[in-house]
Amino acid sequence: MSLLSLIRRAPKRLSLAVAIVAAAIIVPAATFAWGPDRETFTIEHPASYPTFNSITNNPSHGDERNFVLVKEAGASDATYTDDQTLTPGKEYTFYVYYHNNAASNLNASGVGIAHDVVMKAEIPALVKAKTNDTKAVGYINASNTTPKSVWDHVNLDNTTTGDIALRMVPSSAKIHNFGATNGRTLSDTIVSTGVKLGFDDLNGDLKGCNEFAGYVTFNLKAEQANFDVSKQVRLSGTTEWKENVTAKVGTTVDYLVTYKNTGTTTQNDVVIKDTLPKGLSYVTGSTKLANGSNPSGVAVSDKIVQASGINIGNYGAGSNAFVMFSAKVNESSTYTCGVNTLRNVAVVETNNGAKQDTADVTLNKDECKPDECKPGIPVGDKRCIDECKPGIPVNDKRCEDTPPVTPPELPHTGATENIVAIVGLGALIASIVYYVASRRALNQ
DSSP: OOHHHHHHHSOOOOOHHHHHHSOOEEOOGGGSSEESOOEEBOSSSOBSSOOBSOBSOBTTTBSTTOOEEEEETTSOGGGOBSEEEOOTTOEEEEEEEEOBOBOGGGTTTTTTOBOSOEEEEEOOSEEOTTEEEEEEEEEEEOSSSSSSEEEEEEEEEEOSSSOEEEEEOTTOOEEESSSTTTTOBOOGGGGTTOEEOOSSSSSSOBOSSGGGOEEEEEEEEEEOOOEEEEEEEEETTOOOOBSEEEEOTTOEEEEEEEEEEOSSSOEEEEEEEEEOOTTEEEOTTOOEEEESSOTTOEEOOGGGGSTTOEEEEEEOTTOEEEEEEEEEEOOOTTOOSEEEEEEEEEEEEETTEEEEEEEEEEEEEOOOOOOEEETTEETTOGGGOOEEETTEETTSGGGTTOOOOOOOOOOOOHHHHHHHHHHHHHHHHHHHHHHHHHHHHHHO
16 A cells, blocks of 8 residues: 555544643654654644644554655665665665644634745765764754754665765655645755645645645665776786786886776766886887777877876776786896886876776896995995904905904002002912911921
8 A cells, every 4th residue: 555545544633622632742852863852742632733743643654753764766665764774876765754733623714734834855965984874864844833843864874885975866856645736846956955845736835634744755876986996017919917027128018007987976087197117118109098989999198107197088887998008128227136126006096086006027137246245245345354453454464473462451440459459468478478487397
């Protein structure tokens, strides 16, 4: 059964007298996803004044304060929810219910009619990567209702590693009711300044009672901008592209830059630029571009190795492009003895950011002149000279039979001299005593 059919089945309001007797209920907005805090009513006891979406037991909708819902476009109405996980490339239908809760017997006098009724939705431009609970909010505003504005929101989740942009699907906003405006297309300004609602005309006037209620739907598309870039190299004349090749001085190599739009949006004015390392020189006139418009390739500007790069055009979701050019390995004083890695960097710039990738050319420099007297010590360094004495190299004849150098005497201090003096005096006395004792022994 359609939502509109359920609305029609809702019973008409009871009399104003009964409504006045009904007790008002205030529900804290913080408890739910709606606001503001306001007086609530039941289908049996409607309001005595114009107010929107404050009935808690609407048989076609339930609690009217929860009046914004979302589902994947094309899915059944049973899948409407308050919390939607977004998938790039898919469309989503937003549902916003409206209902002036004033009792129907107030319409004749005009007391129950809501004026200047406007519906507006605030949709986030981006739902950030790996985030939950980004809010999309729906508002119903009027000039003579209490409160003058009510709102409700749904949560939008993004479990992907990239930001998701939400874009209004043009002319998708429709109003649904039992009046002359049923099925009308509303302006896309519903997601900016808002649109007027109405029953017989979209003039902003809405009478009280469920038969004048309705809902608005509109679609948003989840877009995700993303792209890949890769860089490869090969020896000219070969067919295998690699991340690294080994080359010699004088060899020509080919580079391949691959760009692919992996997102759901068109990327305009894609620019590719390349930075060659020292030791490589660009081969003039070698750059070619291949894409959907030029599957066999076409010659393009040599500016790929300049700071400006080359603009390769616009690319829709899923499309790609290939840029190839050549470079020559030159003699270079910057090569070191052994393995030299010449790293090339390609950058792709889009209106959604830039990415880069690299490819390497390896050059082995085997013929190296001896340039060290000792491991790690270059020729000419003073450490290369072995000396027997300061300033005298080991092959000098003065180094023959050179007596060992006596280490310099340690410095004396007062305390040390006193100790030495005491020790020396004691030894002298002991010697004298020993001499005298010896003499006596001999004389006996």
